[in-house]
Amino acid sequence: MNQKKKMQLWQMLAVVILSGVMLVTMFLPVMHIDGDGYAKAVKLIKGTVEKRSQGIYDLNDFGLDQSNLFWNEIEDFEGTEEEIEEINEKIRKYEEESGAVLLNITPGTVMTHSGTALMGIGSGSSSGSGYTMIQVLFWVMYILAVIIIVVAVMGFAFQWMKAVPLALSGIYGVICAVACGIFQFFGPQMLVNASLGGSGAIPDETSSFLSKLIGCFWGWAFLAAFIIGILLAVVSIASLFTGNEQRQGYITNGSGFEPAPPINPDEEWRRREQFERDLQDKARQEQYERERQAQIEREKQEQLEQQRQMQIQRERQKQMAAAMGQVACIKGVASGQAFSLPEDRKVIVGKSQQNANMIINYPHVSNIHCSIRYKAMTNSYIVKDHSSNGTFVNGTRLQKDVPMEFAAGTVLQLADGNNEIRLG
Structure with missing residues (x-):
């Protein structure tokens, strides 16, 4: 199936932008007769004279000598900013008085002024004496650039075959690159030949010297146009063979699109x-x-919660273990009995099977002999005696039914001292 090749947006933009830049180069300087150019020319002349003094060149070979080159002025010129600005001021004043265009000679001014008008010695327009070949060439370059911009935009908008605008822009780029390349690299020499009667009219050394002298005042408009012309030609030719797009919904039958x-x-x-x-x-x-992912997250949270609850349980167990006291019978008939005693419980010592929980079956021990509680805050024990034969600490009998506090490690003697209980 054949494809109808139409211009794409990037191709149209590339052609339009490069053609527009080509138009801009019509307003860049091709020559600038100013103080900077004068400084370059003076440097060239002094260098040539120095070579002459060394026997390398003879200015008479160029038809020049120190007397007809305003040598005193040239020799005194140092190229400082003040001297360059003074020359520019003189040229500006001359432009105002004569209507000349010297400081910034562009293709646009060449298109609308004759050579004598540019120098301020003729009429300000070229219409009176007809156009020169260079003026016609500039006008053609200018008009073709405008035409190419219009054709490229219309070709993209109306889906024309892209071969027409791209071929036109490619040919235009080649012409501009060739013409501007000649002007940029051979323009000064061509200007010398045209001014002095053609090639061979003067010695080659003189022609070369004058070409270099004119080059001191040469601008960069032709160089910019030369580069833009090459880019435009390359982009146009490349676009002819790339970026082909088929019109959707259409096929060809050999005679057209249906x-x-x-x-x-x-x-x-x-x-x-x-x-x-x-x-x-x-x-x-x-x-x-x-x-x-949600299930994985829930399982992860459940696992973390289980770990947290287990940690809390362990902490509680540690707290409970730390908050419990110890009561043990260390002497007598019940030796070996021991209790872990939390704060909310009490140990009742006696021989009554129904009322005591530390049972000491001994004749002098009462049914309920004494009671013991643990106080975690001070790690101490509260002992209350309920017996007939007494409870003793270090030989001192406790007052009956009066709670008394003792430190951990205290030993209680029951009745006759044959049964002993250690607190803690």
Whole structure:
């Protein structure tokens, strides 16, 4: 199937921008007769005179000598900024008085002024004496650039075959590159030959010296146009063979473009159904992934909560163990009995099976002999005596039914001292 090759947006923009820049170069300087150019010329002349003094050159070979070159002025010129600005001021004053255009000679001024008018010795327009070949060339370059911009924009807007605008811009780029390259690299020599009667009219050394002298005042408009012309030609030629685009819905039958046949409805329905199935599968897969991630996150949170509860339980057990006292029988018939005593409980010592929990079956021990509580804040024990034969600490009998506090490590003697209990 053949394709109708139309211009794409980037191709149109490239041609329009490069053609527009080519128009801008018409207003860049091709010559600038100013103080900077004068300084370059003086440097060239002094260098030539220095070579003459060394026997390398003889200025008489160029038809020049120190007397007809205003040597005193040249010899005194040092090229300082003040001297250059003084020369520029003199040229500006001359331009105001004579209507000359010297400081900034552009292709645009050449198009509208004759050579004598540019120097201020003729009329200000070239219409009176006709156009020169260089003026015609500049006008052609200017008008063609405008035409190419218009054709490129219209070709893109109306979907023309891209071969026409791109071929036109490519040819235009080649012409501009060749013409401006000649002017840039051979322009000063051509100007010398045209001014002095053609090639061979003067010695080659003189011609070369004068060409270099004119080059001191040469601008860079032709160089810019030369580069833009090459870019425009390269972009146009490359675009002819790249970026081809087929007009959607059209095929060729050899004599022109006609609408393509309609798409099979069944095939279109199958494609749409498959597309919807693919979307549903993708949505289910995404939902599954979200649920799986949520499940993983829940399990992770549950695991963290279990670890936290286990840590809390361990802390509580440590606290409970730390908050419990110890009561042990260390002497007598119940030796070896021991209790872990939390703060909310008490140990009742006696021989009564019903009322005591530390049972000491001994004749002198009362049914409920004494009671003991633990005080965690001070790690001490509260002992209250309930017996007939007494409870003793270090031989001192405790007052009956009066709670008394003792430090951990205290030993209680019951009755006759044959049974002893250690606190803590």
